[in-house]
Amino acid sequence: MERIEIELPSGRPAASGGGPVVVGVVASGNLEVLVERGGAPDRCRFEVSTSVHGFGQVWRAVLEDFAARRAVAGLAFSVNDAGATPAVVTLRLEQAAEEFLGEAG
Amino acid sequence: MTIPELLDGLFPAGHAVAREGDVLAGTGRASAGEVAVVGIAGGAEVGVEAALALAGELLRVVREAPGRPVLALVDTAGQRMSLRDELLGLNGYLGHLAATVELARQSGHKVVALVTGQAVSAGALALGFVADEVHALEGARLAVMALPAMARVTKIPLERLERLSAGSPVLAPGLESFVRLGAIASIWRPPLAPHLEAALARPAAPDARAALGAERGGRTLALEVSRRVASGAGALPAAPGARRVGESGPRRGGGDGR
Amino acid sequence: MSPGGPLVPRRSYREASARRRILGVLDPGSFEERLGPAERVTSPHLAALDQPVAFDDGVVVGAGTLEGRPVLAASQEGAFLGGGVGEVHGAKLAGLLAAALRDRPAAVLLLLDTGGVRLQEANAGLVAVSEVMRGVLAARAAGVPVLALVGGGWGCFGGMGIVARCCDAIAMSEEGRLGLSGPDVIEETRGVEELDASDRGLVWRTYGGKHRWLIGEADLLVEDDLDAFRAAATALLGTRRPIDLAALSSEHALLAARLAEHGGAADAAAIWGGLGVAAPAALPLLEVDEFLRAVAGARRGTR
Numbered sequence: 001m002e003r004i005e006i007e008l009p010s011g012r013p014a015a016s017g018g019g020p021v022v023v024g025v026v027a028s029g030n031l032e033v034l035v036e037r038g039g040a041p042d043r044c045r046f047e048v049s050t051s052v053h054g055f056g057q058v059w060r061a062v063l064e065d066f067a068a069r070r071a072v073a074g075l076a077f078s079v080n081d082a083g084a085t086p087a088v089v090t091l092r093l094e095q096a097a098e099e100f101l102g103e104a105g
Numbered sequence: 106m107t108i109p110e111l112l113d114g115l116f117p118a119g120h121a122v123a124r125e126g127d128v129l130a131g132t133g134r135a136s137a138g139e140v141a142v143v144g145i146a147g148g149a150e151v152g153v154e155a156a157l158a159l160a161g162e163l164l165r166v167v168r169e170a171p172g173r174p175v176l177a178l179v180d181t182a183g184q185r186m187s188l189r190d191e192l193l194g195l196n197g198y199l200g201h202l203a204a205t206v207e208l209a210r211q212s213g214h215k216v217v218a219l220v221t222g223q224a225v226s227a228g229a230l231a232l233g234f235v236a237d238e239v240h241a242l243e244g245a246r247l248a249v250m251a252l253p254a255m256a257r258v259t260k261i262p263l264e265r266l267e268r269l270s271a272g273s274p275v276l277a278p279g280l281e282s283f284v285r286l287g288a289i290a291s292i293w294r295p296p297l298a299p300h301l302e303a304a305l306a307r308p309a310a311p312d313a314r315a316a317l318g319a320e321r322g323g324r325t326l327a328l329e330v331s332r333r334v335a336s337g338a339g340a341l342p343a344a345p346g347a348r349r350v351g352e353s354g355p356r357r358g359g360g361d362g363r
Numbered sequence: 364m365s366p367g368g369p370l371v372p373r374r375s376y377r378e379a380s381a382r383r384r385i386l387g388v389l390d391p392g393s394f395e396e397r398l399g400p401a402e403r404v405t406s407p408h409l410a411a412l413d414q415p416v417a418f419d420d421g422v423v424v425g426a427g428t429l430e431g432r433p434v435l436a437a438s439q440e441g442a443f444l445g446g447g448v449g450e451v452h453g454a455k456l457a458g459l460l461a462a463a464l465r466d467r468p469a470a471v472l473l474l475l476d477t478g479g480v481r482l483q484e485a486n487a488g489l490v491a492v493s494e495v496m497r498g499v500l501a502a503r504a505a506g507v508p509v510l511a512l513v514g515g516g517w518g519c520f521g522g523m524g525i526v527a528r529c530c531d532a533i534a535m536s537e538e539g540r541l542g543l544s545g546p547d548v549i550e551e552t553r554g555v556e557e558l559d560a561s562d563r564g565l566v567w568r569t570y571g572g573k574h575r576w577l578i579g580e581a582d583l584l585v586e587d588d589l590d591a592f593r594a595a596a597t598a599l600l601g602t603r604r605p606i607d608l609a610a611l612s613s614e615h616a617l618l619a620a621r622l623a624e625h626g627g628a629a630d631a632a633a634i635w636g637g638l639g640v641a642a643p644a645a646l647p648l649l650e651v652d653e654f655l656r657a658v659a660g661a662r663r664g665t666r
Contacts, residue, residue: 001410020401025380026417027442034400034418051413078403080415153622157615164615167608186544186552192569192631193621194580196543200528201614207500208606226480226489227543230522234493235500249485257551259482261412275408275450275487288490312497314490315454324487327454327494330404334397334424334458335465 004048004059007039011071013101021100024092031081031089033096038076050081062086066093075100106242108146111221114297115176116140128155129178130162136302137174141166141214143232144178144221151228152185156198159232163205167212174215174305177206179233180222199231206235210309217304219293220245220280234288237309241280243294248278274323287318374589376514377538381423381440384474387589388512388596389436394427398455406449408484417443420451424459430597432469435459439476441517447481448523453491460498463507470508470600473499473530478545479521492522499529504606508532510599512592513581514539518570521545528580532602534595535581537651540570564647568631573646573654577635578625579617579663586651621663638663 020036039045046063066072070093077093084092097103108129112120115133122131122142127149133140143162145151166173184195210216218236220229224247233239241247249255252270256263270276274285283289293300315331318324376384386394398404400418409416421443426435437459439446448456456473463471480488499509511530513519518540519527527533527541535541544552546560546569559565568574575581583599585591604610628634635643638661649657 001413001415020399022382022400022418025440025442026415026421026444030442032400032417036401049415051415078418080417082415153618153626157618157622160611160615160618164608164612168612184543186549186557188549188558188569189626189629191542191544191549191558192574192628192634193625194528194542194575194578196524196541197528197580198618199525199543201611201618203496203500203525203529204606204614205611207504208608208611211504211606212608227522227525230489230493230496231525234490235497247486249480249489250482254551255482255485259412261483265412269411276485278486282486283490286486286490288486288493311501312494314494315457318490324450324490326404326407327450327457327487327491330398330451330454331458331461331494333404334455335461337397337426337462 002050002053002056004050004056005046006060006063007043007045008064008067009042010044010067010073012042012073013071013075015101015103017075017100017102021096023095023099026080026082028082029084029088031079031084031092033092034078035096035100036076037074039074042073044072044074045076046079047077048079048081052081052083058086062089066090070094070097072097106221114295115301117298125158126155128158133176135305137305139170139173140305141170141173141175142178143175145181145228145232146178148180148182148223150182150185151199152187152190153193153195153198156195156202156231160202160205163209166214167209172213174217175209176301177216177218177232177236179218179220179224179229181225181228182223183225184227199227203231203235206232210237215305215309217301220247220289222246226250238290238304238307239288240291240293240300240304241283241289243292245280247280247283247289252278282323285318285321285323287314287316287321287324290317375587376536376589376592377516377587379589381438381474381476384589385423385436385438388472388474388593389427389429389434390431394425394436396423396425398424404451406451406484408449408487412483414444414483420449420455421446422452422455424455426468429469429472429593429600432600433466434468434470434472435463435466436472436474438474439515441476441515444481444483446477446515446517447479447483448477448488448492448495449481449484450487450491452481453488453495457491457494457498460495460502460509463502464505467507470510471502472510472512472596474512475519475523475527476515476517477519477521477523478517479523489522492526496522496526496529499526500606503531503604506603508600508603510534510596510602512596513541513572514587514592518542518545531604532582532599533580534583534585534592534599535572535575536585536587537567537572538587539572540566541575541580542570546570567647574631577638577658577662578621584651584655617663635661
């Protein structure tokens, strides 16, 4: 397994969020994202565990893009990945953040 | 060890156990009295007929011999794999067999299972593994599935599985693995009768296999996890506005990994 | 994909995740999860196989209410390693059943979606399934009903297929499958002549909810719908099959009769015809309510 751990600056969300939320499932081509409160007030935190080795750069690019586009400071994202594409990763991160912050709809 | 040799070793005072097909049924004499004997013999596959016969024998013991302890002998290559057995609901016949073992236990019959040859998967589960205690003869062979088949199904290369299973009681087929995991309480080497006498003398107790697995180091989490769930651990705090895991607002298609 | 079913129901049970199922079956807002994903109690055995873990090890367990009655409930995630039972997953189920002995809920609901033992954890999985089996039987012996719901995409097979039939009752959809050795396993071991796993019609005639209900292996046949499963669980709340000599003798007689009547059948359609169903070949195509009308009086079973 490969682990990627990174903290990134991000905008502060309007809502504070509630209890932990999990979206997705650990199946081939998919991933599970657990989001909770965590990280410094102006940063977000990512911990990724993936069965696909050698894509650290791609993960960093996806996570940096997500942290820049969305206001997710103060959130900690934990990921169990089974080979999802960047598009699916981004989708799940978005879903997780929306659900946690109560922005679903 | 042949079945007559096995029975002689277990019941030096005498026994009368008949074999009909792959099913053993009868009695043996121990110091405290008669012991009912049921079992699967010869490494046979267990199909609906055998499951029904075994269940029937257990019901007969409960009906006709109150309190008589039961020795379940297990030597099976696993469930019979056939369309016809699946059509009929083999899982249901085995569930019924497991329920008759539970009935015996609840009715005051101590049930001791002994793996004498092979014990593979479902065949072992419904008779052997629901007993009060499960032991095995030295030389008994236990497995979930042969490694090559496991490699095919899990798509993990066989040589990797073989390498990983060396020293891993979770993956390595064999008696020692199951002893370390707590599934097999002890290995019986001849003379057998004292082992049986001791087992029959022990009072029945709740399922202690997870504790045994922890003690022996084969399963380090099962006991703790089971206890935490049983005691209600991890209940989410009822903070105002807190939402529970996975509970979303308006429904969104494909939101949960589909 | 619904074999023969026309429109997809509004909230498919089969398509829902494990968590969505348990939330959909229980009273809204009542579910309190135990050892949920945030606790990160994961399998210690998967990393060595380069297999990612799941934060809840593929099973959601906890307490809630059903029509206001307290229940304990578990829901397996079939998409994670085929719903296979490993050390932690099995211990969560065993712990839930142990809780039932102390808490005496109105029922324990097991939302099963599993191929049985998690092969990646082989021996530990087998022991775990047997501990779940003993746990179900102990709960029943203590007077707590244990109800199985089968309707997920992975069905209910292997040792867990036996566990399902150790429960007091089973509610199943046609989309669900219940058995011991699944079609792929049979084909792999005995060849395609014995069972062609790609023949979906054959697979569902053998393992699907309609056949299981007709032959007496399942107690309720329901639509693939979260509300339907909720209603079924509610309807089954009072169901108890006592573990006593009378009840088991009666069940024994039924199973013996089933074997005597149908032991020679080569296909489910032959069995259905033998039960007196007028047009067996048409059954797979019928909706649940049409099906129940078409087979009225043909079903065998204790319950």
